[in-house]
Amino acid sequence: MSHDTATPQDGAGRDLLAIPADQVQPVRAALVRYRIMAYVVGVLLVVLVLVGMPLKYLAGNGAVVTWTGVPHGWLYMLLIVTAYDLGRRVHWPWGRLLLIALAGTVPFLSFVAEHYARKDVQARLAEVERAAVEATPVPDTLSQ
Numbered sequence: 001m002s003h004d005t006a007t008p009q010d011g012a013g014r015d016l017l018a019i020p021a022d023q024v025q026p027v028r029a030a031l032v033r034y035r036i037m038a039y040v041v042g043v044l045l046v047v048l049v050l051v052g053m054p055l056k057y058l059a060g061n062g063a064v065v066t067w068t069g070v071p072h073g074w075l076y077m078l079l080i081v082t083a084y085d086l087g088r089r090v091h092w093p094w095g096r097l098l099l100i101a102l103a104g105t106v107p108f109l110s111f112v113a114e115h116y117a118r119k120d121v122q123a124r125l126a127e128v129e130r131a132a133v134e135a136t137p138v139p140d141t142l143s144q
Contacts, residue, residue, distance in 0.1 A: 019090060019128050030086040031121050035114055037079040042110035044072035049107045076104050083117075090121055 019027055052064035083100045086092075103113035 018131075019124050021128055021132060023089060024125060024128055027086070027089045027121065027125065030082070030089050031118065034079075034082040034086045035118060037075065037082045038104070038110045038114035038117075041072060041075050041079045041104050042108070042114070044068050044075065045104070045110065046107050048072055079104050079110075086117070086121065090124055092120075 048065060048068040052062075052068050056062040056065045080101055083097060087097045087100075100113050100117065103109040
């Protein structure tokens, strides 16, 4: 694929749609919200699957399933909302949002999805900051 335009790219050669400079702080805030939810949902799912399910089916004690499964289900919906909010702000395609949504249903995968989402958003933010530095005029101190 030929890239004749000056569209910035990430390390894998994918085009990065520019984040407007006035949206940097809202994107950072959306990233923090998404990261918190990804970790909370991920931890609850790991506890549910690795602790709760064995206790329920091997020891007959379903308390951990109840105390982690219900919150995981409700917070998973909040994860979807925060992922959509972040994805809308950084122009992610629907396929990426779908993969992030599915990652919240597989133990440990929400951590992997969060890692790649964070890398992508941070690359986009770094590009905005780099462009801002390049656009800043350098004062001419020699002529004074």
